[in-house]
Amino acid sequence: MATLVLVHGSWHDGPLWEPVAKHLRDRGHEVHTPTVAGHGNGVAKDVDHNDCTQSIVDAITAADLHDVVLLGHSFGGTVIARVAEEIPERLKRLIFWNAFVPAPGNSLNDELPPHYREMFAQTAAASDDNSVAMPFPLWREAFIQDADAELAASTHKELSTEPYQPFLDKLDLTRFYASELPKSYINATEDTALPPGEWGWHPRMSGRLGLYRLVQLRGSHEVMFTAPDRLATAIEEAARD
């Protein structure tokens, strides 16, 4: 059985993993779902990417976890790549689930198509606290299109604003790219949070991992809400020896 640490993406926090975590625990795995610094409701949004990384490093070391299978979703990919640079000795494998694998020296923002870069910059500038809220039409059409209207609405209410600075911080990632940790990429085949093709997740992001294990499943970017059992199965296949 695996020791899994699941790192959420933008607009999410740790408790939102619960449906997936339950399926994984029912199958015998140990599952941790820490919240990344600056994420969730009622917390300050003035964090940078190092704060995000440090919060996950702290969660793993505080619980004294070893042989961790560390999974990052979406923005969480940038975090697990950095965590793998800080505490590789505690990790067994990295899993990127429709996650960013920034090219060396890039920020997450550098990996976004232009229309997202503009939208996020404008939204953050218009906010009180340099954060970005998720517009419902974008959520419903491009992030969670495999949900019915009710689930799309109820999950949207659980989101929180995303701190913008971590999108902008350049990530060196030299040690990550030199790492020989085994790596998996989970690709949900209907994920359009990044537009398929030139700017898509797979194989653009996955192809940067060198030798990696691909697991695909049907579903949107938010299949954690629409089919948590299916995602749990994909995570098991990505995590196993």
Added chain:
Amino acid sequence: MATLVLVHGSWHDGPLWEPVAKHLRDRGHEVHTPTVAGHGNGVAKDVDHNDCTQSIVDAITAADLHDVVLLGHSFGGTVIARVAEEIPERLKRLIFWNAFVPAPGNSLNDELPPHYREMFAQTAAASDDNSVAMPFPLWREAFIQDADAELAASTHKELSTEPYQPFLDKLDLTRFYASELPKSYINATEDTALPPGEWGWHPRMSGRLGLYRLVQLRGSHEVMFTAPDRLATAIEEAARD
């Protein structure tokens, strides 16, 4: 429940939607399947693209339909894009199912790979009435490869010749591209009617829609015949709020 108007593609006519329409009606939807001008057997083929568009506009206005979810298959995509320019006030959403979304100013022909352009031009020139027939080997191998031999043959017998002029007419589409109507794209993952890759349906056509909802299903370009229930499910997911 949705009010659906299904616009067929080349070589098809409205009655060929019957298996899909039945599944949708059984689930409570109102379904209309008009035949595009110049399509079907026993009709004159000397129509242009405006005639095609007008015939669908007329079908919708004659039935006084409102809040229409308008779906176009293949060539039908060029028709629904134009209908959305003429009577947007009657429409609720556009669904493109492995359909052309011509770049502004392009004809359908401009979107075809060279081997199709040559084949269709030669076939139309050799015809009595500037129309194009569907060769059986192309139908069987690239359009309906998920059928058994019997279904491939029986469906081929139901096809009619395609008027060629609507392939050639340039479509301005300025108003379509400015429209804020919600849009969905249904992609059958084994569709090879357009060759996958550089000339493929998805993401080449879908990516032109701006924000859109992607729904994928297994099947060929003619999954309406080989798995009408599966297509009906995809249409429901593409059509819902």
Added chain:
Amino acid sequence: MATLVLVHGSWHDGPLWEPVAKHLRDRGHEVHTPTVAGHGNGVAKDVDHNDCTQSIVDAITAADLHDVVLLGHSFGGTVIARVAEEIPERLKRLIFWNAFVPAPGNSLNDELPPHYREMFAQTAAASDDNSVAMPFPLWREAFIQDADAELAASTHKELSTEPYQPFLDKLDLTRFYASELPKSYINATEDTALPPGEWGWHPRMSGRLGLYRLVQLRGSHEVMFTAPDRLATAIEEAARD
């Protein structure tokens, strides 16, 4: 019912088809699984590509087979393309299953991404007999990632070293590319033996076939071991009239 000749890929031999062949025989097909020259354990590895081709030609003519549906997996695609040049009169259809379809004049090596070319050249140079062994991590992560650890290990033990010279031989293929034999391409959607994208199997290889029938199934490059029934179904769909 079809007369099927299944041509294995690199590191494989004919007997490894047994699980798939059993499913196909149970469904009434005649199935032959010859071993390509220089492949398998306990045989000399000093063969060239012509020897490989000739060994399959000999198997077909010795059994006096006609109306053969000839399937090639991976490296086997280069062999069936050449067999189709030698004995087209005995063949009914070609099926490429995640197989190489070399561009005219290319060797298999010419179709490989640079990291494979380097790895295979170094491994062959370091061998006693100009052959290449399959490293377990590559097998487990990129070839058979849909297996559990036990099946990944047990199948790896059944592999044999691959003669290197057939990778290097240039293949003219003029007669293959002029052939009007019907062709199918089976694509396993999780196959990462070639990296997805620029260097991937589909549509890079399939797109060279001209008019062809696409059949897709879930699975890795070695779905013959992980889901032989599913592959048998795909072969039936690719083989039928």
